[in-house]
Amino acid sequence: MKVRVKLVSLLRDAVNGEGEVVVEINGEKARLRDVLEKLYSTYPRLKKLVEGLGERGLGVVYMVNGQGAELDAEVRDGDLVAILPPASGGCSFE
Amino acid sequence: MKVRVKLVSLLRDAVNGEGEVVVEINGEKARLRDVLEKLYSTYPRLKKLVEGLGERGLGVVYMVNGQGAELDAEVRDGDLVAILPPASGGCSFE
Amino acid sequence: MSENKPIIRVGLSREPVSLDDVAARLARETNGFGAGSLVVFMGFVKGVVGGYKVYTLSYEAYEDVALKKMEEIAREEAAKWEKTYAIWLIHRIGSLKPGDPTIYVFVVAEPRHKAFELASRILDRVKHEVPIYKLEAREDGEYWILGDHTRVRRGEGLQEPEKR
Amino acid sequence: MSENKPIIRVGLSREPVSLDDVAARLARETNGFGAGSLVVFMGFVKGVVGGYKVYTLSYEAYEDVALKKMEEIAREEAAKWEKTYAIWLIHRIGSLKPGDPTIYVFVVAEPRHKAFELASRILDRVKHEVPIYKLEAREDGEYWILGDHTRVRRGEGLQEPEKR
Numbered sequence: 001m002k003v004r005v006k007l008v009s010l011l012r013d014a015v016n017g018e019g020e021v022v023v024e025i026n027g028e029k030a031r032l033r034d035v036l037e038k039l040y041s042t043y044p045r046l047k048k049l050v051e052g053l054g055e056r057g058l059g060v061v062y063m064v065n066g067q068g069a070e071l072d073a074e075v076r077d078g079d080l081v082a083i084l085p086p087a088s089g090g091c092s093f094e
Numbered sequence: 095m096k097v098r099v100k101l102v103s104l105l106r107d108a109v110n111g112e113g114e115v116v117v118e119i120n121g122e123k124a125r126l127r128d129v130l131e132k133l134y135s136t137y138p139r140l141k142k143l144v145e146g147l148g149e150r151g152l153g154v155v156y157m158v159n160g161q162g163a164e165l166d167a168e169v170r171d172g173d174l175v176a177i178l179p180p181a182s183g184g185c186s187f188e
Numbered sequence: 189m190s191e192n193k194p195i196i197r198v199g200l201s202r203e204p205v206s207l208d209d210v211a212a213r214l215a216r217e218t219n220g221f222g223a224g225s226l227v228v229f230m231g232f233v234k235g236v237v238g239g240y241k242v243y244t245l246s247y248e249a250y251e252d253v254a255l256k257k258m259e260e261i262a263r264e265e266a267a268k269w270e271k272t273y274a275i276w277l278i279h280r281i282g283s284l285k286p287g288d289p290t291i292y293v294f295v296v297a298e299p300r301h302k303a304f305e306l307a308s309r310i311l312d313r314v315k316h317e318v319p320i321y322k323l324e325a326r327e328d329g330e331y332w333i334l335g336d337h338t339r340v341r342r343g344e345g346l347q348e349p350e351k352r
Numbered sequence: 353m354s355e356n357k358p359i360i361r362v363g364l365s366r367e368p369v370s371l372d373d374v375a376a377r378l379a380r381e382t383n384g385f386g387a388g389s390l391v392v393f394m395g396f397v398k399g400v401v402g403g404y405k406v407y408t409l410s411y412e413a414y415e416d417v418a419l420k421k422m423e424e425i426a427r428e429e430a431a432k433w434e435k436t437y438a439i440w441l442i443h444r445i446g447s448l449k450p451g452d453p454t455i456y457v458f459v460v461a462e463p464r465h466k467a468f469e470l471a472s473r474i475l476d477r478v479k480h481e482v483p484i485y486k487l488e489a490r491e492d493g494e495y496w497i498l499g500d501h502t503r504v505r506r507g508e509g510l511q512e513p514e515k516r
């Protein structure tokens with residue numbers, strides 16, 4: 001299965017400026033955490049950034065197909081995942 | 095001496111729509127109350143209106159040459175008196 | 189950077205004012221001081237008041253005193269908050285129709301909540317302290333508006349309109 | 353008079369918006385319901401931040417979610433106050449220069465202090481809840497802006513700018 005992952009702001013810089021990257025995983029579905037793990041293995045700098053933001057109280061929000069999602073959410077072939085840092089001028093959006 | 099009296103809004107209606115009336119008084123100076131008394135003797139409807147407004151908590155403000163003035167203020171030949179009801183959307187201006 | 193000295197302008201106008209022109213000018217003249225927040229209040233004539241259709245709302249000002257008082261309000265309010273960059277007040281005079289702008293308050297200040305607070309307070313003061321008078325012509329007659337809530341039927345002593 | 357159903361509009365725009373067009377349209381469409389108070393907030397790019405000169409401020413949005421969230425905020429806030437007649441939100445995206453408008457909030461509501469209150473609260477919510485991101489290019493480098501106050505130097509992990 002293939003999942004698109006949308007990245008914005010400084011997270012996009014951490015994947016070489018690509019606004020959208022494709023993550024491939026074996027099987028027909030997966031948990032969001034598996035998608036992220038795969039993504040982070042390709043882009044360790046992205047992982048470090050996301051963790052660093054969390055430590056500063058700037059935790060990211062995950063979305064699957066435009067809806068807020070937890071790490072154990074189910075993700076299927078063709079889904080669109082987004083990793084969103086806090087908005088500029090704000091703290092959270094869900 | 096001659097004094098001009100400026101009237102606005104419903105007070106102007108009470109002097110037959112004239113925005114400015116001239117009051118003549120013997121002598122070189124007078125108190126504001128004398129000017130008003132003379133004015134009210136010519137326009138008794140104006141007096142009734144001013145009193146009626148006062149009874150409703152809409153007391154008028156007197157000005158001489160653009161400055162707030164009390165009834166015993168001195169008025170001289172050529173001065174401009176104004177009788178101002180409360181502003182529309184307000185209660186007082188001094 | 190030179191020191192911030194707030195822009196203060198007041199006016200009475202028979203014509204509508206271009207919000208775009210004023211906004212662009214204020215943004216251009218204040219961004220160099222670190223300003224980024226403009227609050228605008230635009231009042232406009234209501235088409236219906238108390239259930240009655242409004243035809244026109246006519247404004248007259250005791251002009252010299254009105255302008256002096258508007259400028260005084262703007263200066264006093266600007267002085268209360270250091271990061272006030274601009275206050276521009278324009279009141280319309282003349283006969284206006286429903287939907288026509290009646291008053292404009294422009295405030296540039298930081299942070300943004302201060303700009304809202306200033307604009308709101310300035311508007312209240314202008315409405316209460318500046319000698320500007322309204323005559324409302326509506327389907328049930330003509331009314332002078334006095335103070336915050338009083339309507340007096342034109343030409344009939346101090347008779348108030350009937351409630352609908 | 354038909355029942356008041358508030359006008360709700362949201363948008364992301366690469367171009368500036370005409371305040372005059374929107375204001376005239378809202379005044380025209382709402383005065384018949386008894387509205388007469390429009391509050392506008394226009395944010396614009398600051399020319400100086402933290403003592404450093406700003407060159408550009410670039411906005412990007414996670415567009416679908418941003419629009420959905422803006423509409424949700426407008427609807428929720430309109431529902432909180434019956435005499436809300438219009439809420440119109442537009443956020444700019446793209447690369448902007450000092451003085452350029454960045455965001456527009458239009459609120460028509462009665463009485464006027466409610467219009468100020470609504471505009472202020474909506475603005476706060478848009479800034480906090482809508483996925484829109486800024487990159488600030490200024491004389492000491494390029495910074496991503498995150499959350500309320502955090503600036504992160506572009507391309508260097510999570511390094512913050514030096515205070516001036």
